[in-house]
Amino acid sequence: MKTILAVLALSLPAAAAVDVIKVGVVEGLSGPPAITDFGESYLQGLKYAVKQYEEGGGKPKIQLVVYDDEANPQRAVSLVQRLIQSDNVPVVVGTVSSGNVMAFAPVLQRAEVPLIAGPSIATNITTDFIKQKPSYIFRCSMVEKFQIDAILEWGVKNFKKIGLIHSTTGYGNFAAKSIEEGLKQRSASLAANEAAAPGVNDLTPQMLKMRDAGVDLVLNFHESFELVFRPMAALNYHPTIAGNWGLSSLKVEQVVGAKSLEGTVMGQALDQSTPEAKKFDAGMKKEYGKEYRWPVVAALGYDAGQILTAVIAKAQSADPKVLRDAIENVDGVKAITATPSHPFSPTDHECIKANGVFLGVWKNGQVVRLEPKR
Amino acid sequence: MSWANFLQLTVSGLAMGAIYTLTAKGLFIAHLATNRLNFAQGDFLMIAALLTLALRGLGIPVPVVIVAVVLILGFAGWGLERIFIRPLDRLGFRGGGEYSWILTTAGAGLVIQNVAELVWGKSAQYSPPLFSGRNEPVRFLGAGVYPEQLAVIAVSVLVVAAFYWFLFRTRWGKSIYAVAFNPDAAVLLGIDVRRMVVLVFALASMLAGISGVLAGPIVSVFPQMGLVFTVKGLAVAAVGGFNNPAAILFGGVLFGLAESFSNYLNSEFGDLLPLLFVLALLIVRPTGIAGGRKAAAR
Numbered sequence: 001m002k003t004i005l006a007v008l009a010l011s012l013p014a015a016a017a018v019d020v021i022k023v024g025v026v027e028g029l030s031g032p033p034a035i036t037d038f039g040e041s042y043l044q045g046l047k048y049a050v051k052q053y054e055e056g057g058g059k060p061k062i063q064l065v066v067y068d069d070e071a072n073p074q075r076a077v078s079l080v081q082r083l084i085q086s087d088n089v090p091v092v093v094g095t096v097s098s099g100n101v102m103a104f105a106p107v108l109q110r111a112e113v114p115l116i117a118g119p120s121i122a123t124n125i126t127t128d129f130i131k132q133k134p135s136y137i138f139r140c141s142m143v144e145k146f147q148i149d150a151i152l153e154w155g156v157k158n159f160k161k162i163g164l165i166h167s168t169t170g171y172g173n174f175a176a177k178s179i180e181e182g183l184k185q186r187s188a189s190l191a192a193n194e195a196a197a198p199g200v201n202d203l204t205p206q207m208l209k210m211r212d213a214g215v216d217l218v219l220n221f222h223e224s225f226e227l228v229f230r231p232m233a234a235l236n237y238h239p240t241i242a243g244n245w246g247l248s249s250l251k252v253e254q255v256v257g258a259k260s261l262e263g264t265v266m267g268q269a270l271d272q273s274t275p276e277a278k279k280f281d282a283g284m285k286k287e288y289g290k291e292y293r294w295p296v297v298a299a300l301g302y303d304a305g306q307i308l309t310a311v312i313a314k315a316q317s318a319d320p321k322v323l324r325d326a327i328e329n330v331d332g333v334k335a336i337t338a339t340p341s342h343p344f345s346p347t348d349h350e351c352i353k354a355n356g357v358f359l360g361v362w363k364n365g366q367v368v369r370l371e372p373k374r
Numbered sequence: 375m376s377w378a379n380f381l382q383l384t385v386s387g388l389a390m391g392a393i394y395t396l397t398a399k400g401l402f403i404a405h406l407a408t409n410r411l412n413f414a415q416g417d418f419l420m421i422a423a424l425l426t427l428a429l430r431g432l433g434i435p436v437p438v439v440i441v442a443v444v445l446i447l448g449f450a451g452w453g454l455e456r457i458f459i460r461p462l463d464r465l466g467f468r469g470g471g472e473y474s475w476i477l478t479t480a481g482a483g484l485v486i487q488n489v490a491e492l493v494w495g496k497s498a499q500y501s502p503p504l505f506s507g508r509n510e511p512v513r514f515l516g517a518g519v520y521p522e523q524l525a526v527i528a529v530s531v532l533v534v535a536a537f538y539w540f541l542f543r544t545r546w547g548k549s550i551y552a553v554a555f556n557p558d559a560a561v562l563l564g565i566d567v568r569r570m571v572v573l574v575f576a577l578a579s580m581l582a583g584i585s586g587v588l589a590g591p592i593v594s595v596f597p598q599m600g601l602v603f604t605v606k607g608l609a610v611a612a613v614g615g616f617n618n619p620a621a622i623l624f625g626g627v628l629f630g631l632a633e634s635f636s637n638y639l640n641s642e643f644g645d646l647l648p649l650l651f652v653l654a655l656l657i658v659r660p661t662g663i664a665g666g667r668k669a670a671a672r
Contacts, residue, residue, distance in 0.1 A: 029496075033596045036496035168642065196637070197645035199602045201593040204386040205637035205644065208379050226498065226594060233509035234518030235382065255500040255594065257508055293497070 018318045020061045023050075023308060024083035026076055026094030026104075029068035032198070034223040037251050038096040039068075041294035042119045042301035046093060048287055049305025058313055069095050076100035077107060084111050090320040091116070091327075093304060098122030099170050105129065109136050114324040116140055116304050118351075119297050121147075121245075122174065126349040136324055138344060140304035140351035142245050142296075145178060147267025150357050151242050152182045154265070154370070155217050159240070161191035163215030165206050167222040168195050175221040175244070191215050196222055204231040211237040219243055226255040233260075242266065248360055248367045250293040258365040265370055268360030269352045270296040270337045272367060280336045295367075296360075299336040303351060306333055307343070375638075378516030383634045389523035389592060391630020392530035393419075396585035397607030398614065398622050399533060400578035405616055407550045407574040410459060410475045412451075414483030415607060416600030418579050421486055422447050422586025423595045424494050427501050436504050444583040451579025455572050458482045483600060490597040501590035526588040530623065533581065537619040550574060609652045615662025624663060 025046065027039035043066065050062050065087050069076035076095055083089045084107070091114050095101060098120040108115045109129055117125050118141035129135040155162050164179055166172040176193065183189055192213035194206040207228065210218050220228045220243035232238055242265035246252070253261055270277060272295055280299060284292045292298060310333060311326040328349075331342040338356030359370040400415050412418070422443050429439045458478040502508065503522055511518035541547035552560040553570045560567055585603075593599065610629050614622030629648055637644030656662075 030491070031496075032598060033496055033498040033594075040496075194641040195644075196641055200637075200645060201602070202386055202390055202634070205383060205634055206641050208382060208638060209641070212379070224498070224594060230592075231386070234386075234511040234520060236513075236518055251497045255498050257500070260509060291495075 018060045018316065020063050021312050021318050022063045022065050022087060022089045023312075024080070024087060024089035024092040024094075025064050025066040026069050026079050026083070026092065026100075027066070028071040028096035028100075029066075031071040032223060033251070034225065034246060035071045035096050037249055037294060038119050038246070038297055040291070041249075041297040042096075042304075044284065044288055044292060045298035045301025045303075046305040046308075048284060048298075049302045049309055051287075053305075053309035053313070058309060060312065060316065062309065062312060065089060069097075069100055071097050071100070073097070073100045073103040077104045080104040080107055084108070084113055089113070090318045091308065091323050093118065093308070096120060097171075098125065098174075101125055102128075105137050111320075112136060112324070113320045114138065114327055116308065116327070118300055118304050122171075123178070130347060130349060134324065134328070134346070135349060136320075138327055138349040138351075140300050140307065140339065140343075142267060142269055142300075142357070143350060143352055143354075144175065146352065146354045146357040147245060148175070148178050148182055149354070150267055150359055151219065151265070152179065152186060152188075154359055155219070155242065156183070156186045156188045159217035161213060161215045162188065162217045162219060163192035163194070163210045163213060163239075164190050164219040165194050165196060165203065165210070165222055165228055166219075167198050167224075169198050169223065171223065172198075172221055179219060179221070196227070198223060200224075200227065202231070203227045204234070207231045207235055207237065210239065211235055215239055217242060220247065225249070225252045229256045229260045240265065242359075245269070245296060245360075247362075248294070248296050250295075253362070253365065258362070261362045262364075264362045265359050266361075266367075268296060268358055268367065268369075269356055270299045271358075271369060273369070276334070277336050296337070300339075300351070303333070303335045303337050303339045306335065307351075376516075379638075381515055381517040383638055384631065385517060385519050385523055385527075387631040387634030388527050388627060389630070390633060391610075391626045391628070392526045393585050393589045393593075393603065394606045394610045394629055395530045395623050395626025396526075396533060396581050396588075397603045398610035398626055399530075399537065399619065400581035400585075401607055401611045402614070402616055402619070402622055403537075403550075403574050403581070404578040405611070406554045408459075408553075408571050411479070411608075412454060412482075412575070412578055413476060413480040413604060414454070414486060414600070415578065415582055416602065416604030417483035417486045418447060418450060418582035418600070419586040419589065419603050420595070420597060420600040421450070421490060422583040423501060423590035423599075424490055424499070424597075426587045426590050427499055427595065428494075430502070440584075440587050443587055444580050447579045447583030447586070448576045451576040451582075452572055454479065454482055454579065455575040459575075483604070487597045487600065494597065496597060498594045498596040501595045503591045504587070520592060522588060522591045526585070526592070529584060529588060530626070533584070534619050534623045541619065546570075546573070609649060613652055613655060613662055615664040617662075618664040621662065621664030 028035040029039045067079040093116045101117050101120045114136045117139040121142045121144045123145040126139050129137040166176040218239045225246050245267045247266035315322050315326040328344045333341050339351040343351045360367040361370040401411050425443050462474050505521040549565045610625045613625035632648040636647035
C-alpha cells in the first residue's frame with residue numbers, strides 16, 4: 001500500500017511552485033520577406049514582454065522554445081507536435097500563416113494545450129473552436145473581417161470606384177472573397193478585380209487595368225505590398241491605396257518611399273499617439289534598433305506576452321488546463337494595442353474586437369489614425 | 375487596348391524579358407561548354423543586386439560599383455566551378471555520378487541565400503535607380519518608362535551581339551565550341567579545356583552580375599528572389615534551344631511579352647500562361663526554336 005501511494009505521489013504533478021515554465025513559439029522566421037517581417041516583429045514584442053517580466057523579478061521563470069515553421073504547414077504541424085511531445089510545453093504561441101494555424105490548431109485542441117495565435121489573421125481561427133467547451137484556441141492579432149469591414153465602410157462612402165489587386169495564394173483568394181461579399185452587403189461592387197501570383201515582379205498590367213477602369217481606390221491584398229506602388233509613376237496614375245495591416249510596416253516605407261506611401265490606408269489596431277504606445281516604441285527601438293520595424297505587429301506580440309506572463313505569474317502551474325482557464329479569465333492587462341484589460345470570455349477568444357480596429361493612414365512618414373472626412 | 379497601353383505593356387514585358395534573357399544567357403554559355411548548368415544563376419543575380427545596394431550605400435559612384443560587382447561575380451563563378459563542380463569530376467562515380475552537379479550548384483544557391491539573409495536580413499530592400507531620381511520615368515507616346523528598363527533592354531541586346539562576335543569570330547569562342555563538341559578532341563588540338571570551363575563559368579556569373587545590377591531597381595530585392603529568375607531563365611533557354619544566342623534573345627523577348635500581355639488579359643492565370651506556352655512549344659519542338667532536329671551535337 002505504501003509503495004502504491006508513493007508511486008501515485010510521484011506521478012501526480014508537483015503541487016509545489018514550478019521554477020521554469022516553457023512556452024512554445026512557432027513563427028515564420030524565414031521564407032518570403034512579408035512572412036519574416038511579421039514573424040520576427042511578433043517575436044520581438046513577445047520577447048520584450050518576457051524580458052520585462054524577468055527584470056521585474058517574475059516567478060516562475062519563462063523559457064521560450066522558438067521554432068521556425070518557414071511558412072510551411074506540414075512543418076508547422078510537426079513542430080507543434082514536437083513542442084507538445086518532446087518539449088512538454090504547456091502553452092504555444094504562433095504563427096504568421098493562417099493556413100499553418102488552421103493546420104495545427106486542431107492538434108492543440110485535441111492535446112488540450114492552449115494556443116495564443118498570432119500574427120495570423122484569418123477570421124475563423126478562434127470561431128471554429130469556440131463551440132467546443134472548452135476551446136483552447138485564443139488569438140492576439142488582427143482579424144481579417146474586422147479590417148476589411150473597416151476599409152469597405154470607409155471606401156464605399158469616399159470613393160466612386162473600388163478596385164482590388166490580390167495574390168493567388170490561399171490568403172489572397174480568401175481576402176478577395178470576403179471583400180466581394182462585404183461590398184455586396186453594402187450594395188457596391190468591384191470596378192476591377194485583378195490577381196497576381198505570389199512571385200511576380202511587375203504589376204504594370206494589373207495597374208493598367210485599374211487605371212482604365214477609372215478606379216480611385218485600389219485595395220491591395222498582395223503579400224508583396226510594395227509592388228502596387230512601383231508602376232504608379234510610370235503610369236501617371238495615383239489612386240488611393242488601402243489594404244492589409246501589412247502596409248503599416250516600416251519596411252514597406254523603406255522600399256516604397258514615404259512620398260509614394262503618403263495617404264495609404266490600412267487596418268490598424270495600435271494607436272501610436274498614446275503615451276503607452278510611445279513608451280513602448282522607444283523601448284523597442286532601444287532594444288532592437290533597426291531590426292524593430294513594425295510597431296503594430298510587435299505591439300500585438302508584446303500584448304500576447306503580457307497576457308502570458310500575467311497568466312503564468314498568477315497560475316504558478318505548468319498544467320495546460322490550469323493555464324487555459326487562467327488565459328480565459330485574465331484581467332487587468334495593460335495592453336499597448338486596442339486589447340481590452342479583460343480580453344477573453346468563454347464566447348470570445350480574440351484580443352482585438354471589431355470596435356478596436358480602426359483605419360490608419362501614412363502621414364509624414366508615420367501611421368496615424370485616419371480622421372473621418374467632415 | 376489603346377496604343378499607350380500596348381506600348382506600356384511592351385516596354386515592361388521587354389524589360390522583364392531582357393532580365394530573363396541575361397539569366398538564360400548565363401545558363402546557356404555554361405551548358406554549351408560543359409553540358410552543366412548553374413542552378414544558382416538566379417541567386418548570383420540576387421547577390422549582385424544586394425552587393426550593388428551595399429556598395430552604393432558606401433557612397434561609391436555607380437560606374438565603379440557596376441565594374442566591381444561584375445568582377446566580384448566573375449570570381450564567384452570561378453569559385454563555383456572550383457568548389458562545387460570540379461571536385462565531382464575528379465571523384466567520378468564516387469562523386470555521385472553524372473548529375474550530382476545539379477545538387478551542388480543548387481546547394482551553392484542555398485548557401486548564398488542564407489549568407490545574404492545573415493548579412494542583409496530577410497526583408498525586401500529598396501534599390502535606388504541607377505540613372506535617375508526616384509519615380510522619374512521618361513514619357514513618350516503616352517507611356518512612362520524608367521531609364522533602367524531601357525538600360526536593361528539595351529544591355530541585353532548588346533550582350534547578345536557581343537556573344538555572337540565572341541563565340542563565332544574569336545579564337546576563344548571557337549575553343550569553347552570545340553570543347554562543347556568534343557572535350558577530348560579539343561585537348562588533342564591543344565586547347566586548355568580546364569581554362570575554357572573556368573572561363574565560361576566566370577562569364578556566366580558576370581552575366582548574372584550585370585543582370586543583378588540592372589534588375590535591382592526594377593524588381594524587389596530580397597534573399598529569396600533568385601529562384602524565380604532561375605526557373606524563368608531555364609524556360610527561356612529551353613525556348614531558345616540552348617545553342618544559339620540570338621534564339622535565346624528571341625525566347626526571352628517572347629517570354630517577357632507573353633507574361634506582360636497575359637497578365638493584362640487574365641491576371642488570374644497570367645503567370646501560368648507563359649509557362650504553359652513553353653511546355654506546349656517544347657512538346658512540338660523539344661529542341662527549342664533554333665534547335666535542329668537532333669538535340670545537341672553530342
